[in-house]
Amino acid sequence: MRFVPPHPPRGAPVAVWRGFLGERSRTAVYGWSEAAFELKHIKRRVFGYDVHIPLDPDAVQHVLLDNAANYVKPDIVKTLLRPTIGGGLLSSDGALWRDQRRIVAASFAPAAVDALVPAFGRAAAAMAAGWSEAVIDMAAEATAATMRVIADTLFAGDPRLVSRAAMDHITAALEGAGEARLQALMGLPVIPWSRKGRAARRGQNFLRSTLAEVVAERRTAGGPDDFLGRLILALEDRFDPKEAAELAIDNAATFYLAGHETTANAVTWTLFLLSEQPDLQAEAAAEARAALAAGTDDTDLPARLPLLRRILEESLRLYPPVPRFDRQAVGADRLGEAEVAPGAIVSIWPWLLHRHKALWDDPDAFDPDRFRAGGRARHRFQFLPFGGGPRLCVGARFATAEALAVLARWLADWRFEPVPGRVVKPSGMITLRPAGGLPLRLFRRG
Ligand code: HEM
Known part of the structure; x- marks a missing residue:
């Protein structure tokens, strides 16, 4: 139909x-x-x-x-993004961009991403462990799950990056983007004047200072050979110490932000589309159950979900997170x-x-x-959900595998129904979310 x-x-x-x-x-x-x-x-x-x-x-x-x-990247975009992500990969050009892209490429190569698939599933299962048969805001759940994934896979599970405060500050930072954009376009200094603008600025400051702390601790105390560890070392190798220190924070903030909010929206929109189509949802759930039977360490899970992949692609077409x-x-x-x-x-x-x-x-x-x-x-x-050309999203494979693993885990165990009478409206200046979240009614699958 x-x-x-x-x-x-x-x-x-x-x-x-x-x-x-x-x-x-x-x-x-x-x-x-x-x-x-x-x-x-x-x-x-x-x-x-x-x-x-x-x-x-x-x-x-x-x-x-x-x-x-x-x-x-336009000057105005750089002005808007500078307070949060400085001159990191997303907001730089030329040689500086090329050097940074080379530095992170290995962490996002296919084999490196595939190895993370079990961690994606674990984050999804941990979120769902707290659910009951009730109305739950799945936009908030998806955001918390993808935040957990980024913290676990790129930042050694740092608890400061998965707090409720971090989630609220990011929402505020994104919601305040409209006002700042107007000021930047008019060539004015970007000064927050409304309540929303001030909340956005507080959000940016929180993110920047939290990530500066995380990076500083790693630089002095060391840590695992993960994305953040490799990033810091490679930057120190390539740039002078002051620039390397700044770029480490810029990229930590870039990957933390770009890495979770977009994927959360992809998962949210896909759940919305499936909640409206119970038969298709049942088919996708059956596919997920069969695929998950290979065990929780299965790194090939995304390849076992062809129907869910098509549904995700159609969701990215209709509601591109960017x-x-x-x-x-x-x-x-x-x-x-x-x-x-x-x-x-x-x-x-x-x-x-x-x-x-x-x-x-x-x-x-x-x-x-x-x-x-x-x-x-x-x-x-x-x-073009992930852009195209040399600046294609470096996390495209990561995001796709993550969204599929999270959706598969959730669909296998739960059925999602719309809340009667609730209208879903796309909203957002930088990323596309359902206005006011996505409350859905959850039922355990027998
Ligand atoms: C469904 C999820 C995602 C969507 C829709 C998305 C979308 C995009 C788009 C459209 C661009 C290109 C922007 C441009 O050309 O101006 C981009 C770039 C980027 N994305 Fe993603 N993204 C997603 C997930 C991720 C993830 C999971 C990560 C990291 C873990 C990530 C990190 C980045 C970075 C660092 C760039 C800048 C790349 C560069 O300029 O070289 N993204 N993304």
């Missing part, structure tokens, strides 16, 4: 200035008209910047891959018919590309069979 999960209303085109007021300023995916899902290119002028949104996969490929050297990401042109360029001036912003929008009418059949409908081999041909740059 055709199932069309909710998306924001698509009215008449919204004026650019409205992007800084009301729902549109809080939710990136709100306020798009039907035309945005049909056009090949959108160009806007925002506070003196030309903003291009290429919606033709060839043009997206040009920006992210073919001419990637011409497109860097709905947009940006670049800034260094030199002049051309994207199809559009001239790109030096300094122009080029925004890549998975939210629009993933639901574009020229690229997908019945784009708003949930259909995991799109991801079966032999389906309609797909351009490599029309489905």
Whole structure:
């Protein structure tokens, strides 16, 4: 049966200035008209910047891959991210980016990630141990589980990184992003003036100081040969001591943040989609049970979950946890018919590309069979939940294996039902979450 999960209303085109007021300023995916899902290119002028949104996969490929050297992380993004993640992997360019990417690559190579699969399952089981047959906010559970995974697999299980306070501060930091973005776009100093803005700043300070502590202790006291240990040593090898110390904190914060919030959203949206489709959920649960029979140390678990993988991919298409990401042109360029001036912003929008009418059949409908081999041909740059080109998400394999392992554990043991009358709305400026969490009713599977 055709199932069309909710998306924001698509009215008449919204004026650019409205992007800084009301729902549109809080939710990136709100306020798009039907035309945005049909056009090949959108160009806007925002506070003196030309903003291009290429919606033709060839043009997206040009920006992210073919001419990637011409497109860097925008100054405004760096201004916004600097207080939290400094010049770490996500927010640097050029040689500094390349050195850091090389340093972390080994920790995210396929064999290294596969070895972590049992740890993903353990974190999921530990969360579920506290559940009962009740209404539970699965967005909060997914966040706590993915936080636990990052803390356990990258930071030797540091308890400071899995606290309730850490979770609340991260939510505040993300929710305050809209206000800071407006100030940065207007060329103003980013000063938090609202209650939300101040909470965001407190959140950033908490994260930064907590991770600075974690890194400082590791540098003096040593510790296991894990991601953080290898990162610190490799940075000390490559950079002078002061820069190495700063970059260690920048990257600890980068991986802590980028590594859990996005995956939590992928797990949450997938549970939402399955809660609305009980028959499909039962099928996925049966597949999970059979796959888990291989034991808790099975590093091949993700390969045993082909149906769940298709469901996850369809969930990433419909609700990309990163709905947009940006670049800034260094030199002049051309994207199809559009001239790109030096300094122009080029925004890549998975939210629009993933639901574009020229690229997908019945784009708003949930259909995991799109991801079966032999389906309609797909351009490599029309489905970009993890970005593309040299800056493809370094954690893509980690995130996919983790989401599959967590979902498999939870679906095998529990059935998830919607709470009657509750409407789910996508929300969020940087990452896409269900507004107000995702309360679901849980039942033990017999
Ligand atoms: C479903 C989960 C995830 C999604 C949807 C996601 C999405 C993305 C996207 C779209 C980018 C590219 C941004 C750009 O090009 O501007 C990116 C980059 C990045 N991601 Fe992820 N990510 C996820 C999970 C993870 C995990 C688990 C980690 C680490 C453990 C991680 C770490 C990073 C880092 C460090 C970068 C920057 C890479 C670079 O610039 O070289 N991500 N991610």
